[in-house]
Amino acid sequence: MMYYTGTEAHEHLLVVDVEDPSPEQEETQRPLTKFGIRDLRKESDGGDPILNGISVEIPKGVIVGIIGPSGSGKSTMLRALNRLWEPPLGTVFLDGRDICDLDVLTLRRKVGMLFQLPALFEGTVADNIRYGPQLRGQKLSDEEVYSLLKLADLDSSFYSKTGGELSVGQAQRVALARTLANEPEVLLLDEPTSALDPISTENIEDVLVNLKKKQGMTIIMVSHSIKQIQRIADIVCLLVKGEIVEVLRPDELSEAKHPMALRFLQLSS
């Protein structure tokens, strides 16, 4: 199924082939663009570009991989999407609305984020999962906690465990379940599996692909692993020196034309 996701005036026009959109998405004729990112710019104190005019349309219900050399601005770009960092220039639109017009807590509920290392709060896994809804005065039932655990591929025995009893991979899945408890529409992931072993990595990748397929979740993931991006992403944005220099499908990476992007891909493969 093809989704045309750009505008004529825009630098990056994407036609994305999305497999298996959920039936709900088909029925509601979903809006095509989740994030519209316009000309994000930031210079370092020395005048070097950190973000050098990032502009891209991010479609709904796809996994977008963000790759590029170290220091190219991947994390900075990601953090701009839920206002963990505010760029001095440029605009981010979520469903067509400038994210600066949204209440920041509402924004962060809609746009959840997961980092490289999971940081769980004190208390049990269930306490962690209940935390976000509780802030809004909502108490999750045991069944709701179990179903969030299941969504993150954890069985019910994790309910009353504490952080100290978990492996890093399990803790990352609990952190994911805690984020999912807020019912986000978008997940931002900053190298979520780089501290995990291959089995835990595969578990997380499976969960992410299921979230996309079953819930139409939009997932934007920074990764250093080209192989991982090739396994799960629908679109790849290649950043070099604060600029998106290529937007490709994972199977087109060898066709990258930008010399530094090509070099990066060759060295990383």
Ligand SMILES: Nc1ncnc2c1ncn2[C@@H]1O[C@H](COP(=O)(O)OP(=O)(O)OP(=O)(O)O)[C@@H](O)[C@H]1O
């Ligand atoms: N608020 C800031 N002020 C000044 N410099 C910053 C700021 N945020 C990031 N930088 C610098 O911008 C550059 C891009 O950083 P960023 O962490 O976004 O890159 P990255 O591509 O995610 O790198 P890595 O792959 O190593 O994690 C780095 O040189 C960083 O030191």
